Amino acid sequence: MFENEKQALNQVVARFCEKRGLPAGKLERRKIPFSGEWGMAAPLFPLAAADPNKSGPVPAHAQFLAEALAAELQGLAGFARVEASKGYLNLYFSSSEYAQKALEDVLAAGSAYGSQPQSGGPVMVEYSNVNTHKPIHVGHLRNVILGGTICRMLEAAGHPVIRANYIGDIGLHVIKWLYNYERFHAGEKPAADIMRWMSDIYTEAERHFASDPAYEAEVRAYFNRWDAGDEEIRALWLKTRDWSMAGFEQTYQLLGEHFDRIYFESEVEDSGKLLVEDLIERGIAEDGRPENPVIVDLDKLLGTKEEYRVVVLLRSDGTSLYATKELPLAMLKFEEYPLEQSIYVVDVRQTLHFKQAKKILELMGFEPAQRMQHLAYEIVNLPGNVTMSSRDGTVVLLDDLLREASQRAQNIVAEKNAALSLEQQQEIAREVALGAIKYPMISRETTKVVTFDWESALDFNGQSAPYIQYAHVRANSILRKAGLGLEAADLPANFAYELNSSEINLIELLTELPDLIVRAAKELKPSLIATYAYDLAKAFNDFYNTCPVLGAEEPQRGARLALVAAARIVLEKSLRILGIDAPQEM
């Protein structure tokens, strides 16, 4: 925006610096923190501090330089006003021109507004990572929503994205489930709600296993049969794994997520064991079998002290572990795709595990290891800092939460939009409920624990997805009443009048999305988009309450209609990145 003007500005600044013997470093530019006028600000403190001719304290000298520079910049094209204040140089744009340009950008781009052109190699994002034969609960939700949002942010920032899901399809938990099924549910088929049906069997299995030593022994024996390659058990395993995956698919569809590549744990077990043999031969791993496990003593190899610790790669009986499979999986990803980056969205408790895995790969000379990145997010707890666990039964199932939230949303929709069909009401209620559930998972920083409680999860007021959706609905409603389509790309945005501060704030926010997308993708911070969407909705509501649109005279009416259309586009766009639907009515 205003590239010519900025260049002219840079030239004047460069001359100014040269004349005074100041370092030529470009002047930093930032937003003016006061609302109501547009422009950019430049703090002159760094220049003042570096000035060899400085006399007196830095702030005073910064103000002196700002005034001198302001004098040189008077009358520069594209700027309505230049002022020096408290050591800052403030440059104000001429409002109508700026507004016009900003709205043209949004309306011309439409739903592509803010997205960058595609560039670079693909990025793989591994997320979800659930275990078969267990339920997906609210504790898993943050991962899925976070991962999905990261993918959409990266795509908007121009990166091709491959969505990967690493499924835990083997292990004792699976054996427990299979045995319990054979013993008490043989021949049964999954109920319509697959997840709940499988979850119930799993809970039952855990109960028997924990309370009955004889039962536990039977499960262990069953595990041995599995290990020996028992055909019958293998077949049952594959069949029930499919059921489980079908259940997951229902949930992913509900959440609007999909995956391009599913990796199964069972898929990398054998290659993991082979890799360990290689590591032993190369002297990286130490083989202590049969008394002791196969380990990599990273601290010993690296000369570090209690930093990388010891990794166990195989049990003393030769069976594989979590770490065994991580290594071949990491390599497989780079074999299958020319990845520019390989991101793991996995909770913070596995930080050491990923640090170790990456280091072992580096020791092996696996160059792409440096392109692996672990996004460690904090978990979702229940009040009282209770961690959700399907084993302990301290879980909130997504279905239960969604059903309750949808019901509550539907009551409100029915009250406000009685004319809509029941199906429409239900569809809207689902979108609102899902948004309300998703938003708290991404609106705070990934390093902060989310505490789930029913009351705030079902609250559709305040800083929440429904608030943002509502602003979108109102914008849509105005456009509909004006007889306009949603995109309204050919609206003449003529801002030849004195804009008020609510209009200015709103337009200013619209212009921020493109840069924000780039930054959010770079820093892997969905919370930036989430708070932005809320700020935008708030600014729109302020505008809505302050400025009449349909009843206004020209040129306000046309300009404000264009502004409503642009705001609607950007609200919908930011919601879409967050994976939240923007209903037309609610």
Next chain:
RNA sequence: GUUCCCGUGGCCUAAUGGAUAAGGCACUGGCCUCCGAAGCCAGUCAUGUGGGUUCGACUCCCACCGGGGACACCA
């Protein structure tokens, strides 16, 4: 013991090292003959402690306090 993360009004959260620390919940009072009140307006209240770096620190560094996590055969 080693190490990582968190600490901002009563509660929850925001703030690329930059000007007056921004919102939400809760509480109190007000606003629907006016584009949708899931909304808007008004009011009280905050950077754990002590040092340091810097022209300038919620932000960076050190120490401490408080909370949580990770650290050899779970994943």
